[in-house]
Amino acid sequence: MPLWHLRQNPGSHQVRPGRFPVNTIASFSRRDFLRLSGMTCSGLILGFSAKGETSSSKNLSPDIFLTLEPSGAIQIYAHRSEMGTGIRTVLPMVVADELGADWEDVDIKQATGDKKFGSQNTDGSRSIWKFFDRMRTAGATAGFLLNQAAAARWNVDPGTCQRNASHVIHKESGKRIAFKELVVEAAKLPLPETNELVFKAPTERTYIGKGKKVVDFADMVSGKAVFGADVRLPNMLFAVVERSPVLGAQWKDFDEEAPLSVKGVSQVVTIAPFKAPHAFQALGGIAVLADNTYAAIKGREKLNTQWGTSEHDKYDSDAYRDELMATAEKEGVVVRQKGDYKEAVKGLTTHSASYYAPHLLHQPMEPPVATADFKDGRCIVWAPTQNPQAAQDVVAAALKIPASEVTVHVTLLGGGFGRKSKPDYVAEAALLSQKVGRPVQVVWTREDDIQHDYFHSVAALKLEAGLDKNGYPEAWRMRTVFPSISSTFAKGVVQASAGEMGMGFSDLPFDLPHILCENGPASAHVRIGWLRSVANIQHAFGIHSFVDELAARAGIDPLTYLNRIIGRDRKIDLKAEGAEYSNYGAPIEKYPVDTARLKHVLNTAARSADWGRPLPAGQGQGIAVHRSFVSYIAIAVRVRVLGRKVLIEQVDLAIDCGLAVHPERIRSQMEGSVVFGISLAMMGKATMKNGAVEQSNFHDAPVARITDAKPKINVSLIQSDAPPGGVGEPGVPPFAPALCNAIFAATGKRIRSLPINEYDFAEA
Structure with missing residues (x-):
């Protein structure tokens, strides 16, 4: 077995790396799915053909999800990247359930990149809700x-x-026959019509709603699992790259000879700078190649590179904060308007507040790494990528070869959080392999990862409410200002996209007669990219901190206040209020903005937290609720504050993600979201001076450690018959405001700027 293959898992669940496709299965109808499925005479195979052909023999396209062989093997292809969510187990589990397969007969294979699998971009918390029905259909067919x-x-x-259990059973006579004895006969039959398929009722399911052990766990804990840095190829070189500390600067001079004095260093090679817009291109720089990573790193230290100027040389994130806050004071582009805020507020008492969230880092435990082997006009890549199709495309463009000549194998990912859906690091490996004629593994150090990230956008928000005599809002205006992710793909973009506006901003769920949402302009001076939960981070922080302020001002319990302003049970029609709302790409008819579900998780989390009970001095509770990625999550946090130290005692989280396909994985993701949220809220921050990132490693860009992240976490999983929603990201946004509100309850000190560790509560 080649060294890059993932080893055998417990039972017969074997997993291999793969790559990505371009089409999106979710755009097909179920009828299309059936007509694009096919069979072969050697085994029953179900999948997707880009040509729409069905055949019982050689005409079947090899791009498949499910194959049944006469040997009894049941091969299910996992086409999403595994970074700890368990998705490589969960989607095959759905297929196996509808099929009626014995899990021990299932052989899970990592799909190679292919258009017939549809989108394999594993981000946006989309894997389950986009592919649940498709996987069920494969098994049922x-x-x-x-x-x-x-x-x-x-x-x-x-x-x-x-x-x-991999048998067909005649209910009346009790006769049984194994699948493997029927494969050849079944492969000759015509595909069923849409209305002929019968899906299992919830009570009949074997795996869905119950779950199976993640197939990679044993290899992960035993050290057998293959991550990106574990790939080894014959004759392979290791490379590190010296990149400009300021986006867009080019080198003027460097010492090409000095690195060669380091034992093991063989070559110094340049990578041409990117051409704007940078998108997923390699940044460019000087690469030092060696027969081990240590030599490459020590060689890079001797480059003595002199860098030229850049349009971003003057970027100072502290000064830029002031600029964003000033912009938030001005009228912006209207992205949602209900009623007439300006007229309504004239006769009302108003309260306003401004909030700030800094640039944030991804910081996966495994920094970017990729291995490429270019030979005879073809390139084979091994990488821990969330987006192999993008990797395939960016490598093809960099090497000036057809995408069909690029194969991207996906290893396990040691964390992703959105960083590894941007394959600039893959392009670097491919370019270097092409230049030196040998396989090359590009390794990013922790410093590289922090200083050349696709940063989560810095943001400023200004909120104002016109209040009735009881302190409840009748009119609500808010502005958000931040450099858009769109700046990564188009030069000169200064307004956020409708998709970013729909992440906790234009989809405000409050039942108020007058709502005005505006977006102000902001230019990007670093690479901006999506981080776990994206713009929901700053929007949830600002909005739910402000709600807590309004409740305190009115002397009303925050839970009571929130329930009141969310209001009556309803499905919100955002288009009727002028909001361009993408709903995370999900159909609004199937996944409406449902305030009943929002209030249900809110009150469930409150009950779990024993909300409102008397607490000793120095302790406090805070709560927030948020819908994102078509799921609903509320978080209640209890803290104890001792001077500068904030001790998070307990977190109670309630999630309604529709059908809970794998409950244990959902709970794990929620617990992980809390830990991730602690990192972002307590210590998350990246700053820039003269265009360069000031932080370099965990000593000045810390993440939560065991001592920081040991609260008791209670997860209430709502039993729902709604379609399955997202899980990987929705747990992050409500954490920061719930934590900040708890700190206010304990100390009386408001937090309007993150991170929290910059505050001294002893002064409160």
């Missing part, structure tokens, strides 16, 4: 054909057959 084949053998009605 194969099961239908197996039932037909068994019924023909027994001369019975197929409707009297059911499937379990």
Whole structure:
């Protein structure tokens, strides 16, 4: 077995790296799915053909999700990247459940990148809600054909057959026959019509809603699992790259000879600077190649590179903060308008506040790394990437070869958080391999990762409410100002996209007669990219901190206040209020903005936290609720504050993500979201002076450690019959405001700027 292959997992669940496609399966109808499926005479295969062909033999396209072989093996392809969520287990589990397969017969293979798998970009908390129905359909279609084949053998009605443990069973007689004995016959049958498929009722499911052990766990804990840095190829070189500390600057001079004095260093090679807009291109720089990473790093230290100027040389994040805050005071582009705020507020008492969130870092435990082997006009890549299709495209563009000549194998990811959906590091490896004629592994050090990140955008918010005599808002205006992710892909962009506005801002769920949402302009001076939960981070922080301020001003319990302003149970029609709302790409009819679900998680978290009970001096509770990625999450936090030290005692989280496909994985993701939220809220920050990032490693860009992240975490998983929603990201946004509100309850000190560790509560 090649060294880059992932080893055998417990049972027969073998997983191999893969790559990504371009089409999106989610855009197909179920009818299209069936017509794009096919079979071969050697085994029953179900998948997608870009040409829309179906065949019983050689005409089948090899891009598949499910293959049943006469040997009894059931191969299910996992087409999403595994970075700790368990998705490589969960989606195959859905197929196996509808099929009626014995889990021990399932052989999970990591899909290679191919258009027929649809989108494999594993971000945006989309894997389950986009592909749940498709995976069920694959299993149910194969099961239908197996039932037909068994019924023909027994001369019975197929409707009297059911499937379990890789067998078809005749309910009336008790006859059983293994799938493997039916494969050849089933492969010759015509595909069913849409209305012929019968899906399992919830009570009949074996795995969905219950879960299975993550197939990679044993290899992970035993050290057998293959991550990006574990890839080894014959004759491979290791490379580190010296990149400009300021975005867009080019080198003027460097010492090409000095690195060669380091034992093990073989070459110094340049990578051409990117051409704006930078998108996912390699940044450019000087690469030092060696037979080990240590030599490459020590060689890089001897480059003595002199850098030229850049349009971003003067970027100072502290000064830019003042600029953003000033912009938030001015009228912006209206992104949602209900009623007439300006007229309504004239006769009302107003309260306003401004909030600030800094640039944030991804900081996955495994920094970017990629291995490439360019040979004879083809390039094979091994990388821990969330987006192999983008990697395929960016490598093809960099090498000036067709994308069809690029193969991207996906290893396990040691964390992603959105960073590894941007494959600039993959392009670096490919370019270097092409230049030196050998396989090359590009390694990013922790310093590289921090100083050349795609940073979460710095943001300023200004909120103002016109209040009635009881202190509740009748009119609400808010402005958000931040450099847009769109600046990564188009030069000169200064306004946020509608997608970013729909992340906790223009989709404000409050039942108020007058709402005005505006977006102010902001230019980007570093690479801006999506981080786990994206613009929801700053919007949830500002909005739910402000709600808590309004409740305190009115002398009303925050839980009571929140329930009141969320208001009546309803499905919000944002388009009727002029908001361009993408709903995270999900159909609004299937995934409406439902305030009943929002209030349900809010009150569930409050009950779990024993909200409102008397607490000793120095302790406090805070609460926040947020909808993102078509799921609903509320978080209540209890803290104890001792001088500068904030001790997070307990976190109570309630989530309604629709159908809970794998409850244990959902709970794990929620616990992880809390820890991630602690890092962002307590200590998350990147600053720039003269265009360069000031932080370099965990000593000055810390993340939560065990001593910081040991609260008791209670997760309430709402049982729901709604379609499954996102899980990986929605737990992050409500944490920061809930924590800040708890600190206010304990100290009386408001936090309007993150991170929290910059405050001294002894002065409160």
